Amino acid sequence: MSASSGLVISDYSVHDVRFPTSLTGDGTDAMNTTCDYSAAYLVLYTAPPGTKRSQPPRSTPSDDASKPLTGYGMTFTIGKGNEICCSAISSLVEGLLLGREVESLFSNMGKAWELLVSDPQLRWIGPEKGVIHLATAAAVNALWDLFARSRGKPLWRLVADMSPEELVKCVPFRYITDAITPEEALKIFQDAQAGKQERIEEMIKDGYPAYTTSAGWSGYDDAKVARLTRSALAQGFNHFKLKVGASLEDDKRRLSLLRSIVDDPKEMPGGRIAPTAASISGKNAGPTGCVVMVDANQVWDVSQAIDYMKELAYLKPWFIEEPTAPDDVLGHAAIRKALKPFSIGVATGEHSHNRMNFKQLLQADAVDVVQIDSCRLAGVNEVLSVLLMAKKFGKIVCPHAGGVGLCEYVVHLSLIDYICVSATHERNVLEWVDHLHEHFVYPVSINSGGRYRAPVDAEGGYSIEMLQSSVEDYSFPNGSYWKSGEARTAPPSAH
Numbered sequence: 289m290s291a292s293s294g295l296v297i298s299d300y301s302v303h304d305v306r307f308p309t310s311l312t313g314d315g316t317d318a319m320n321t322t323c324d325y326s327a328a329y330l331v332l333y334t335a336p337p338g339t340k341r342s343q344p345p346r347s348t349p350s351d352d353a354s355k356p357l358t359g360y361g362m363t364f365t366i367g368k369g370n371e372i373c374c375s376a377i378s379s380l381v382e383g384l385l386l387g388r389e390v391e392s393l394f395s396n397m398g399k400a401w402e403l404l405v406s407d408p409q410l411r412w413i414g415p416e417k418g419v420i421h422l423a424t425a426a427a428v429n430a431l432w433d434l435f436a437r438s439r440g441k442p443l444w445r446l447v448a449d450m451s452p453e454e455l456v457k458c459v460p461f462r463y464i465t466d467a468i469t470p471e472e473a474l475k476i477f478q479d480a481q482a483g484k485q486e487r488i489e490e491m492i493k494d495g496y497p498a499y500t501t502s503a504g505w506s507g508y509d510d511a512k513v514a515r516l517t518r519s520a521l522a523q524g525f526n527h528f529k530l531k532v533g534a535s536l537e538d539d540k541r542r543l544s545l546l547r548s549i550v551d552d553p554k555e556m557p558g559g560r561i562a563p564t565a566a567s568i569s570g571k572n573a574g575p576t577g578c579v580v581m582v583d584a585n586q587v588w589d590v591s592q593a594i595d596y597m598k599e600l601a602y603l604k605p606w607f608i609e610e611p612t613a614p615d616d617v618l619g620h621a622a623i624r625k626a627l628k629p630f631s632i633g634v635a636t637g638e639h640s641h642n643r644m645n646f647k648q649l650l651q652a653d654a655v656d657v658v659q660i661d662s663c664r665l666a667g668v669n670e671v672l673s674v675l676l677m678a679k680k681f682g683k684i685v686c687p688h689a690g691g692v693g694l695c696e697y698v699v700h701l702s703l704i705d706y707i708c709v710s711a712t713h714e715r716n717v718l719e720w721v722d723h724l725h726e727h728f729v730y731p732v733s734i735n736s737g738g739r740y741r742a743p744v745d746a747e748g749g750y751s752i753e754m755l756q757s758s759v760e761d762y763s764f765p766n767g768s769y770w771k772s773g774e775a776r777t778a779p780p781s782a783h
Contacts, residue, residue, distance in 0.1 A: 292357055292390045292438035298335035300381045302374045305329050305754070306367060306764040307692060307724055308779050313507025314723050315366065315690065317531040319585040321507075323366040325692040325724060326764075328373035329754060330381065330426045332359040332434055334390055357390075357438055360753040361430025363422040363663040364691040370764070376410075376423035383407060385427065394435045398457045401669040404428055405460075417641040421666050428667025429697070433750035442743040443750040444703040447668070448488060452477035455708065459672045460643065467647045473676045480711045487707045495739030496702050497567070499527030499581070499717040501690055503546070506531040510545055517549045522557050524738030526568075526578055527717045529609070533584035536599055543582065543603045550578035561737065566714050572604035572631055583609035586639065590619040594626040607633035607657055614639035621654035635659055638688035642666070643673045650681040661688045662697035671701055675709045685710070689719040696725070696732045696751040699740045726777055727758035 306326040309315050315323035334357045363373055384403055393400040404424050405416060414420040436443040447455070456474045500523075503516035517528065530546055532539040549555050551574035563577040571579045582605045588596060593611035608627070612619045614636060624634040637659030640646050649655045658678045665671050678685050685705050687698040702718045710716075718740060725731035730748035733741050743751050761768045761775035769775040 292334065292394065292434070294336055295334040295357060295390050296337050296339075297332055297381075297385045297388050297390060298339050299333040300378075300386070301331045301333075302377050302381075303327075303329040303331075303759050304370050304374050304764045305759055305762050305767075306370060306770070307727075307762055308769070309723065310367075311779065313505055314721075316505045316507035317533070317583065317585040317587075319533070319587045320366060326365045326367050326370040327362040327692050327754070328365065328370050328377055328423070328426055329362040329759065330360070330377050330430045332361075332381070332385070332430045334358065334434070337389070357434065359430045359434025359437065360749070361426040361428070361433055362693050362752055362754075363426040364694055365422075366691070369419075372419055373422050373426070376419050377426050379410060380404060380407075380420075380423055380427045383410070385431070390434060390438070393431060394438070396457060397432070397435070398459065398669065400431060401428055401458070401460055401667065404431075405666065416644075416666065421641055422663060424666040425663045428669060429662070429750055429752065432668045433752060436749040437747065440746040442700065442745060442748050443668070444700040444707070444743065445488075447700075447704050448484065448707045450708075452481065455672070458669050459676065460669055461673070463644050464647050464673060464677065467651060468673075468677050468680050472680060476676055476679055476709060480708050483711065484707055487711065491703055491706065491742045492744060495735050495737065495741050496699060496706070497713060497717050498525065498720040498734060498738055498740050499529060499579075499686075500525045500720050500722075500738075501529045501531075501583075502720070502722045503528060504530035504583075506534055510542065513542060514545060514549060517546055518555065520738075521550065521555060521560075523734060524560075524736055525720075526563050526738060527581065527606075528578065529581040529583055529719070531585065532582045532600070533587040533596070536596060539582075539600065540603070543580070543600060543605075546580060547574065547603055550580065551575055569715065570631075570633075571606040571715070574604070579606050580604070581606045581609065581635070584611050586610045586613055588612055590616070590622050593623050597623075597627055597632055598630065601627075601630040601632060605632055607635040609635040609657075609659065610638065611636075614641075615645065617645070617648040617652050617654055620649060621652045624654055624656065633657060635686065637661065637674075638690075639664060643670050643677070646674045647677060650677050650683065655683065658683045658685045659688045660685060660698075660701065662694060662701060664688075668701075672704075672709075675701075675705045679709050684716050686717050687719060690721050692724045693728070693752055693754075695720060695740075696728055696730070699732050699743065700750060702740070703742060727754050727762075729753040729755060
């Protein structure tokens with residue numbers, strides 16, 4: 289009998305949690321110049337049927353080890369408007385999840401996903417995009433967290449232990465069967481059964497390869513970029529991403545600085561293991577095997593993107609991320625075609641708001657690297673649909689993780705991709721940012737080889753549970769930090 293037998297979703301709480309990352313320039317880029325990393329944070333409570341709902345709903349999660357089965361989810365924003373996401377989450381949970389028997393939901397997570405996108409009045413303000421889709425992600429992810437915790441497994445292991453037939457039932461195929469069918473998806477899952485246990489053991493032992501963005505925010509001065517680049521090398525990183533687009537001359541200088549460090553054999557730390565040729569194939573790696581990527585965060589028109597990147601081509605970036613508006617599929621295709629002679633690829637996806645947008649990017653051959661986001665897409669189910677399409681179209685998946693909680697989330701998704709879908713990570717790298725992990729009960733971490741450690745805690749679920757003290761102190765606008773500047777866990781430092 290599972291830990292959730294006979295339980296219903298009895299109550300919930302939603303919290304507007306914001307961290308003052310704008311003070312140190314963390315998260316800054318050409319488009320987003322002031323970022324306060326924020327979480328619209330959801331807690332789902334369970335109880336036996338007929339239990340009287342607490343009135344009002346609990347204001348904060350509990351750190352009590354004897355607490356009943358509880359699920360946690362969040363969606364990421366950068367400050368203003370976080371309260372709108374919180375309101376949308378409340379509408380979804382109040383209308384669609386409260387009172388539902390959890391084992392019934394767990395028995396078919398595909399139908400549970402369909403339930404959460406089915407309310408016609410809420411769907412109208414999407415459909416399946418924008419604030420309502422961000423809110424759906426928080427609810428779906430909280431439900432998956434609840435499911436994993438009920439089985440005593442981290443989320444990635446819960447999914448990895450599912451059969452191909454169970455996995456197919458989780459995937460939303462509406463609107464994408466012209467790109468991938470349930471039959472094709474089943475075949476992909478079945479093919480990935482070969483070697484699955486070996487891949488699980490590999491991930492637990494070695495971890496998943498990562499790249500760092502922590503040295504490259506546009507709000508950092510040259511000295512900080514240089515210091516953090518050397519620190520990242522010492523941590524074992526081999527891939528580095530820099531924000532561009534605000535000033536061509538500044539970008540040439542900053543990218544040259546980064547290259548001068550990572551391409552210099554004298555800068556390589558002692559004992560460094562050189563990357564394999566396969567892992568850096570086609571990535572414009574320098575003489576030390578280090579790879580550099582750049583990210584414009586949507587700041588350019590199509591022609592601007594092409595002209596600007598031609599100016600940076602001599603510095604040999606592997607790809608340009610988000611060169612133009614995220615919805616502009618044909619624009620991305622034009623940029624990719626124009627930059628191909630310069631061996632510069634195109635990556636996008638952090639603002640691709642649903643599986644249909646990814647379908648078009650893939651069908652138009654407009655992207656080299658698929659970048660899923662755990663909150664922009666509506667949770668694990670929709671992520672699975674994009675992983676499957678990327679596999680069919682022969683593209684690698686390097687998820688976006690620049691934000692509070694996103695690293696905690698996406699390590700599970702990359703593990704699922706490798707173990708259950710693609711069966712390879714030869715050229716894949718997962719974004720890492722070294723910000724705000726101290727606010728989580730089960731924080732993700734990097735090993736000495738610059739790889740994500742696979743989450744293994746049986747109680748950790750989807751790794752997104754926040755410390756009660758952090759939720760209380762950073763809740764906006766009445767938390768102690770926002771009222772008096774005081775918090776039990778200090779705000780971001782200058783690193």
